[in-house]
Amino acid sequence: MAPNPAHTALWPAPHASGAVDATVHVPGSKSVTNRALVLAALASEPGWLRRPLRSRDTLLMAGALREMGVGIEETVSSSTSGAGGSGEAWRVIPAGLHGPATVDVGNAGTVMRFLPPVAALADGPIRFDGDPRSYERPLHGVIDALRALGARIDDDGRGALPLTVHGGGALDGGPVEIDASSSSQFVSALLLSGPRFNQGVEVRHTGATLPSMPHIRMTVDMLRAVGAQVDTPESGGEPNVWRVTPGALLGRDLTVEPDLSNAQPFLAAALVTGGKVVVPDWPERTTQPGDRLREIFTEMGGSCELSDYGLVFTGSGAVHGIDVDLGEVGELTPGIAAVAALADSPSTLRGVAHLRLHETDRLAALTKEINELGGDVTETADGLHIRPRRLHGGVFHTYEDHRMATAGAIIGLAVEGVQIENVATTAKTLPDFPELWTGMLGS
Numbered sequence: 001m002a003p004n005p006a007h008t009a010l011w012p013a014p015h016a017s018g019a020v021d022a023t024v025h026v027p028g029s030k031s032v033t034n035r036a037l038v039l040a041a042l043a044s045e046p047g048w049l050r051r052p053l054r055s056r057d058t059l060l061m062a063g064a065l066r067e068m069g070v071g072i073e074e075t076v077s078s079s080t081s082g083a084g085g086s087g088e089a090w091r092v093i094p095a096g097l098h099g100p101a102t103v104d105v106g107n108a109g110t111v112m113r114f115l116p117p118v119a120a121l122a123d124g125p126i127r128f129d130g131d132p133r134s135y136e137r138p139l140h141g142v143i144d145a146l147r148a149l150g151a152r153i154d155d156d157g158r159g160a161l162p163l164t165v166h167g168g169g170a171l172d173g174g175p176v177e178i179d180a181s182s183s184s185q186f187v188s189a190l191l192l193s194g195p196r197f198n199q200g201v202e203v204r205h206t207g208a209t210l211p212s213m214p215h216i217r218m219t220v221d222m223l224r225a226v227g228a229q230v231d232t233p234e235s236g237g238e239p240n241v242w243r244v245t246p247g248a249l250l251g252r253d254l255t256v257e258p259d260l261s262n263a264q265p266f267l268a269a270a271l272v273t274g275g276k277v278v279v280p281d282w283p284e285r286t287t288q289p290g291d292r293l294r295e296i297f298t299e300m301g302g303s304c305e306l307s308d309y310g311l312v313f314t315g316s317g318a319v320h321g322i323d324v325d326l327g328e329v330g331e332l333t334p335g336i337a338a339v340a341a342l343a344d345s346p347s348t349l350r351g352v353a354h355l356r357l358h359e360t361d362r363l364a365a366l367t368k369e370i371n372e373l374g375g376d377v378t379e380t381a382d383g384l385h386i387r388p389r390r391l392h393g394g395v396f397h398t399y400e401d402h403r404m405a406t407a408g409a410i411i412g413l414a415v416e417g418v419q420i421e422n423v424a425t426t427a428k429t430l431p432d433f434p435e436l437w438t439g440m441l442g443s
C-alpha cells in the first residue's frame with residue numbers, strides 16, 4: 001500500500017524568538033467527553049454535553065454510539081441555562097441499543113475499551129475494528145471480564161481487536177477479577193456500563209500495579225453525577241475493589257472542562273521560553289491528570305496562579321530536571337520528556353512501563369527521536385533517563401501519536417530546524433493544534 005502523504009508530511013516547528021505571552025483557549029477534555037457520551041447513551045432520559053471536544057477520538061465515540069441507535073444531535077447553542085454559555089453542544093438521546101452494527105475504534109483507547117461492555121447490552125452482534133495499532137493494544141481485561149459476566153464474544157484469541165460482541169439485550173453482571181496493570185481503562189470500561197448490568201458489577205483488580213488512578217476517579221465521579229451508586233477503595237471499601245449497584249442513570253447537562261493534558265504543550269512553551277501562558281476555565285477541582293502539571297512544571301522551574309478566570313503559568317527562564325513517578329499521569333510523559341531534554345539537569349521519569357502499549361511504544365519513540373536530535377535519553381524498565389545535551393534540528397517522527405507531535409513542537413521552540421512528521425496526527429485529541437500553536441507565538 002502506498003504511504004498516506006499526510007503521514008510523511010513535514011511541519012516546520014516554529015522556533016520561539018522570545019518569551020511567549022498568550023492566552024490559549026484549550027478545547028474540551030477527551031476523557032470527559034467520551035465518558036459523558038457513554039453515560040448519556042446509557043441514561044434513561046436525554047442529556048446535554050456543552051463544549052464537547054470535537055476530535056477524532058470523540059467523533060469515533062459518537063459515531064459508534066449512533067451506529068448502535070443512540071441519537072446525538074450537534075447544535076450550536078446560545079444557552080440561557082447552566083454555566084455552559086453559548087457554543088457547541090451535543091444533545092444525546094438514548095435509545096434501545098441495536099445490532100448488527102460495526103464500530104471503528106480508530107486508535108482510541110476509550111472507544112476500544114469503553115464500548116464492548118455497551119455492546120453486550122445491544123440486541124445483536126457489534127463488530128469492532130480499528131487502525132492497525134489498535135490490534136496491538138491490550139484489551140484482554142475487557143474481553144475476559146465480559147465473558148465471565150455472561151457475554152458472548154468472538155475474537156482471534158489474542159485478547160485484542162478485531163472482535164465481535166454478540167449482544168444479548170442484557171448482561172448478568174456481578175463480581176469479576178481483572179488484571180488492569182496494562183490499562184486503567186479496563187476498570188473504567190466495566191464501571192461505566194455497570195449500572196445497566198442486571199446485578200451491577202464488582203471489579204476486583206488483581207495485578208501488581210494500576211496506572212492512571214485519576215482516570216478511574218474521573219469514571220467514579222461521573223457515574224455518581226448521573227445517579228449511580230459506586231463503592232470504591234477510597235470510600236471505605238476493600239483495596240482494589242469497585243462496586244456499582246444496578247440502576248437507571250439520569251440525563252445530565254454537563255459542560256466539559258478544557259483538556260488539561262492538551263494544555264501541557266502551551267504551559268511547556270511558557271516554561272521553556274521564560275514566558276507566560278494563560279489557560280482560561282482551568283477547573284478549581286478536577287480529576288483530570290493534567291492538573292498535576294501545576295506541581296510538576298513548578299518543580300521544573302515555573303510558577304502558577306489559579307484564579308476564577310483560569311490558570312496563569314509563568315516560566316522563570318530556568319528549566320530544571322525532575323525525578324518523578326508518572327504512573328498516575330502517564331499521558332503527560334511525552335511533554336515532560338520534551339521539557340526535560342531542554343533542562344539544566346538530568347531527569348528520571350518512572351512508573352510508566354505501560355506506555356509501551358499506548359498509541360505507539362512511547363518510551364522507545366521518545367528515546368529514538370530525542371537522541372536523533374543529539375539528545376542523551378535511555379530507556380529503563382519503567383521509564384526514561386534524560387540527560388540534557390545541546391540539540392540540533394532534524395525530523396521528529398511521530399508514529400501516529402498526537403503526544404509525540406506536541407512533544408516535538410515543544411523542542412522546536414528552543415531548537416531551530418525541527419520538523420514534525422505528520423502534525424495532523426494531533427487530530428486524535430486536538431485538531432486545532434497547529435493553529436493554536438502559531439496563534440500562541442503570534443500573539
Ligand SMILES: O=C(O)C1=C[C@@H](OP(=O)(O)O)[C@@H](O)[C@H](O)C1
Nearest residue numbers: 031183184185211212215330331
Ligand atoms: O480513561 C481515560 O480516559 C484514559 C486513561 C489512561 O489510559 P491508561 O490507563 O491505559 O494509560 C490515559 O493514558 C488515556 O489517555 C486516557
Ligand SMILES: C=C(OP(=O)(O)O)C(=O)O
Nearest residue numbers: 107108109110331358359
Ligand atoms: C493514551 C492515550 O490515549 P488512549 O485514550 O487512546 O489510550 C493518550 O491520549 O495519551
